[in-house]
Amino acid sequence: MYDTVKGSDWLGDQDAIHLLTREASRVVYELENYGCPFSRTEDGRIYQRAFGGQSLEFGKGEQAKRTCAVADRTGHALLHTLYGQSLRYDVHYFIEYFALDLLMHGRCCKGILAWELETGLLHRFRAHHTVIATGGAGRCYFSCTAAHACTGDGMAIACRAGLPLQDMEFVQFHPTGIYGSGILITEGSRGEGGKLVNSAGEFFMEKYAPVAKDLASRDVVSRAVTAEILDGRGVGERKDHIYLQLHHLPAELIHERLPGISHLAWVFAGVDVTKEPIPVIPTVHYNMGGVPTNWRAQVLTRENEEDRPIEGLWAAGETACASVHGANRLGANSLLEIVVFGKAIADQIDCIARPGERHEDLSSDIGEQSICRFDATRYAKGCVPVAELRDEMRHTMQKYCGVLRTCDILQRACREMSRLYTCDLPDLCVQDQSLIWNTELVEALELQNMMLVCMHIVYAAENRKESRGAHAREDYKDRVDEYDYTKPLEGQKKRPYTEHWRKHTLTWAQDDGTIYISYRPVIDTTLDETEAQHVPPAIRAY
Numbered sequence: 001m002y003d004t005v006k007g008s009d010w011l012g013d014q015d016a017i018h019l020l021t022r023e024a025s026r027v028v029y030e031l032e033n034y035g036c037p038f039s040r041t042e043d044g045r046i047y048q049r050a051f052g053g054q055s056l057e058f059g060k061g062e063q064a065k066r067t068c069a070v071a072d073r074t075g076h077a078l079l080h081t082l083y084g085q086s087l088r089y090d091v092h093y094f095i096e097y098f099a100l101d102l103l104m105h106g107r108c109c110k111g112i113l114a115w116e117l118e119t120g121l122l123h124r125f126r127a128h129h130t131v132i133a134t135g136g137a138g139r140c141y142f143s144c145t146a147a148h149a150c151t152g153d154g155m156a157i158a159c160r161a162g163l164p165l166q167d168m169e170f171v172q173f174h175p176t177g178i179y180g181s182g183i184l185i186t187e188g189s190r191g192e193g194g195k196l197v198n199s200a201g202e203f204f205m206e207k208y209a210p211v212a213k214d215l216a217s218r219d220v221v222s223r224a225v226t227a228e229i230l231d232g233r234g235v236g237e238r239k240d241h242i243y244l245q246l247h248h249l250p251a252e253l254i255h256e257r258l259p260g261i262s263h264l265a266w267v268f269a270g271v272d273v274t275k276e277p278i279p280v281i282p283t284v285h286y287n288m289g290g291v292p293t294n295w296r297a298q299v300l301t302r303e304n305e306e307d308r309p310i311e312g313l314w315a316a317g318e319t320a321c322a323s324v325h326g327a328n329r330l331g332a333n334s335l336l337e338i339v340v341f342g343k344a345i346a347d348q349i350d351c352i353a354r355p356g357e358r359h360e361d362l363s364s365d366i367g368e369q370s371i372c373r374f375d376a377t378r379y380a381k382g383c384v385p386v387a388e389l390r391d392e393m394r395h396t397m398q399k400y401c402g403v404l405r406t407c408d409i410l411q412r413a414c415r416e417m418s419r420l421y422t423c424d425l426p427d428l429c430v431q432d433q434s435l436i437w438n439t440e441l442v443e444a445l446e447l448q449n450m451m452l453v454c455m456h457i458v459y460a461a462e463n464r465k466e467s468r469g470a471h472a473r474e475d476y477k478d479r480v481d482e483y484d485y486t487k488p489l490e491g492q493k494k495r496p497y498t499e500h501w502r503k504h505t506l507t508w509a510q511d512d513g514t515i516y517i518s519y520r521p522v523i524d525t526t527l528d529e530t531e532a533q534h535v536p537p538a539i540r541a542y
Contacts, residue, residue, distance in 0.1 A: 001526075003064070004333060005535040007053040007217050008326020009469035009479065010502060011167070013523035014534050016295040016322040020333070020340050022532065027339045028068050036081040039071055039257075049257075050191040051331040053217040053542070063215060065191075067332040072188050072260040078335055097123070098442060099153060101370035102130065102161045102313070105362055107301075109161075109313035113367040115374065117442070120435025122374070124367055126359050129312055129349050132158065132299070133342070136287040136318035137453045139446075142391075142398040144284035145177055145184035154319035156449035158291045159456070160370075163301050163310065164506040166321040166520065167289035168453070169460035170470045172329055173403050175221040177283025179241040181268045185261055185280055187331040189246060190214045192257050196225065197243040197277060198233040212542035219328045219470040220542055222282040226403045229281075236279060243277035282403050286329055288470065289460070290321040292506065292520070295527070297322070297345045302506055302520055314348075316341040323504065326522075327469020377444050378435075382427035386444045389424050393451060396420065401458050406474045410462040417458050421451050421513045456507045459515040466501040485539050497521070502537070 001021040005012055032038060032046065039047035046068050054064040070077035097114040103124060104110065111126040134154030138146025155165055175196070176185040190196075195203045196214055208224035209216035216224075225242055234240050246254060246261075251274045254262060258273070265271045265278045292300045297316050298309040317338045324337055400413035425448065432440040466480040467473050480501045482494050497503065497519075504520040526532045 001532055002058045002535050003054050004324065004330055005326075006059060006538075006540055007328055007330040007333075008323070009328055009540050010326065010481070010535075010537040011170075011323065011468060011504070011522055012326030013295070013323045014525060015523050015527050016324045018526040018528070018532050019295050019344065020322075020324045020337060022527075023340045023343075024336055027336065027343065031078065031081060031339065034081050034085045036077055037070055039069055049188055050215055051187050052190070052212065052215045052221065053330040054215075055212075063212065067188070067191070069188060071256075072186050072258045074332070075335055076260075078339075082339075094125075098445065099134070099157060100374055100445070101157050101367065103362075103366050104161050105366065107308070108311040109299075110359070110362060110366070112157075113370050115435075117437055120438075122371065126362075127312070128353065128357060128359070129314065131345055132291060132313070132315040132319050133317050133338075134319045136290070137450060137457075138284050138287070140394065140397050140450045140454050140457070141171075141284040142394040143177060143182040143281070145174055145182055146284070150318075151446040151450050152287075152319075152453035153446065153449045154315065155290055155456075156452045158299065158315075159452055159509050162508075163299065164292060164508050164518070165289060165453075165456045166292035166504050166506055167323060167327070167460070168287070168456040168507060169464050169505060170288035170325075170327050171284060171401070171457065172218055172286040172288060172470045173222040173282040174218060174285035175225050175282050176244050176278075176280040177285070178264065178268045179236070179279035179281045182283045183264055183268045184283070184285065185244060185264070185278060186258075187215075187218070189244065189258055189261050192246075192253065193249050194244055194246045195248070196221070196280075197235075197245045198228045199235045199239065199242075200233055202233075204228055204233070209542040216542040217328055217330060218285070219472070222403050222470075223472055225280075225282050230404075241279050241281040244280045245277040246273045247275055247277065284398075286325075286334065287318055288321070288323070288325045288327065288329055289456075289505075290319050291315040292504070293320050293322050295322065295344075296348055297341045298348075302518060307520070314345045316345055321504075327471060374445075377428070377448065378430060378433055378438075378441055380428045380430040380444070382429045384424050384427045385429055386440060386447055389420065389428065390443070390447050390450070392424075393417070393420055393447070393454060397454055397457070401461055404472055404474055405461060407462075410458065413458040414462050417451075417454050418513060421455055425451055452509060455509060455513055455515055460505045460507050460517070463517055464501060464505060468501065479540075481537055483537070485537055 004017050048065045050065045051067040054066045056064050096117045100113045109130050132154040135150045137152030138144035138150045198204050205213045265273050297314050299313040300307045396416045465476050468479050482500045506518040508516040
C-alpha cells in the first residue's frame with residue numbers, strides 16, 4: 001500500500017488503495033484457480049518480478065519483487081483466462097455494438113443507447129445496473145501504446161450525461177515505447193535487468209534516481225528520458241530517442257522471461273535483443289483520470305461540496321478514476337485494478353439486485369437527443385474529412401500536452417483544441433450514410449468522443465499550477481501541498497484548501513466546449529485503520 005500511495009504522489013484515495021492492495025493476493029490465487037498460467041520459480045511458486053516504484057520496508061529497504069507475471073505477456077494471459085471463464089456461464093455477448101449514450105432519468109442511469117453495426121438498428125438497453133468499462137483514451141495522442149478502440153468512449157458518454165471527469169491532466173507516458181510505432185516494451189524488461197542508455201553509452205538513470213535507477217516510477221523515468229533527449233544525448237539520426245539495452249543479459253534469461261519483447265523488437269524495430277539495443281521513446285500509455293468513482297466503484301458527481309453516487313451506474317478500469325493511481329500509476333497495478341474493482345462491482349450488484357424486478361416506465365423519447373446527434377453526424381456535409389481532423393488532434397495533443405509542460409505550451413494546447421472543437425468538428429464531412437458496417441461513421445463518432453476528452457485534458461492541465469506525478473510543469477516545478485513537506489511540520493500553518501493542489505480536479509463540459517472546473521478532496525483514510533494505517537504525505541524520491 002505504501003508504494004502505491006507514494007507512486008500516486010499522494011493524490012490517490014487511500015480507502016480505494018486499501019481495497020486494491022488488500023485484495024491483491026486473493027485475486028492472484030483466484031486467477032490461478034481459473035487457469036491463468038503464471039510463470040513459476042524452481043520450487044513451484046508463482047514467479048514475481050521487480051517493477052518500478054516497488055520497495056521493501058516502506059521505502060527504506062531494497063527493491064521489491066512483487067509483480068506476479070506470465071513471462072512478459074501477463075495482460076494477454078489474463079484476458080484469455082477471464083474470457084474463457086466467462087464461457088462457463090450463460091453470458092449473452094452483444095458483439096459489434098457501439099454505445100452511443102447513457103439513458104438517464106434525473107440522477108439515475110436506466111441503461112444505454114447502442115448502434116448495432118451488423119443490422120444498422122439502434123437499441124435501447126434498459127438496465128437496473130450499467131457498468132462502464134470501455135478503457136482509456138490513449139488514441140487522443142499521436143504516439144500511444146493503446147489499442148485502436150481506446151478512444152475515450154466511456155468517459156465521453158459520462159460527460160454528455162452531465163457528469164464530471166476527474167484528474168484528466170494526469171496522462172502517463174510509458175518510458176519505453178518502440179520508436180516509430182509506439183508498441184510497448186514492458187517494464188518487466190527493466191525488472192529483469194534491462195538498462196536505458198544514451199548516446200554517450202551512459203546508464204543515465206543513476207543520475208535521476210540513484211536508488212531505484214531504471215526501476216523508478218514511470219513518470220520519473222519518462223521525464224529523465226525526455227531530459228536526456230532535450231540535452232542532446234539522444235540517439236539515432238535525429239537524436240530524438242534513446243536505447244533500451246538487454247544484450248548484456250544471458251540469452252537464456254531473455255528467451256525464458258522476455259520472449260514477447262524479443263518478438264516485438266524484431267518485428268517492429270528489426271532488432272535482435274541478444275545483440276542490439278531497442279530504440280525507445282516515452283509514449284502515451286495510461287489515463288490516470290476518468291469517470292470519478294468511490295471505492296465501491298459507484299460513479300460520483302459533486303453537489304453542494306458532497307459526493308453524490310449516481311444510482312445504477314458503475315465504472316471500473318482505465319475509464320474510471322477510483323482514484324487508486326492518483327497522479328501516477330505504478331506498473332502492473334492496472335491489471336490488478338480491473339480484477340479487484342470488477343469483482344467489487346459484481347459483489348455490490350449481487351447484494352442489491354432483485355432478479356425479475358420490473359423496469360419503471362420511462363418517457364418514450366428518452367435518448368432522443370443522442371439519436372439526433374447520431375443522425376447529424378451520419379449526414380454531416382462539411383468540408384473536414386474525419387481522418388484529417390483526427391490526425392491534427394493527435395499531433396496537437398502530442399506536441400502541446402506531452403511529458404514536459406509550461407504555461408505557454410498548455411495555453412497553446414487550449415487554443416488549438418478549442419479551435420478544432422468549435423470550428424472544425426462541426427464542419428465534419430461523412431461521405432458514407434449507410435447504417436450497416438459503416439466504419440467511417442464509427443470513426444466520426446469516436447473522433448467526437450476523443451475531442452471531448454481532449455478538451456478535459458488540456459484545460460485541466462493548464463489549470464493545475466504545480467508539478468505532481470505525471471503532470472510535470474517547467475514553470476511550476478514543485479508540488480504544492482497543504483504543508484511544506486520538505487521541512488518539519490511543527491510550527492507550519494496549514495494552507496487553505498483553495499491555496500494548495502493536493503486535491504482532485506473535476507471538469508464538466510458544456511455543449512459549446514466550455515470547461516468548468518471544480519475540486520474534490522483527496523481521501524487520506526483507509527477502510528480500516530486497525531488493518532492498514534494511512535500513509536501521511538512526504539517527499540517523493542526514488
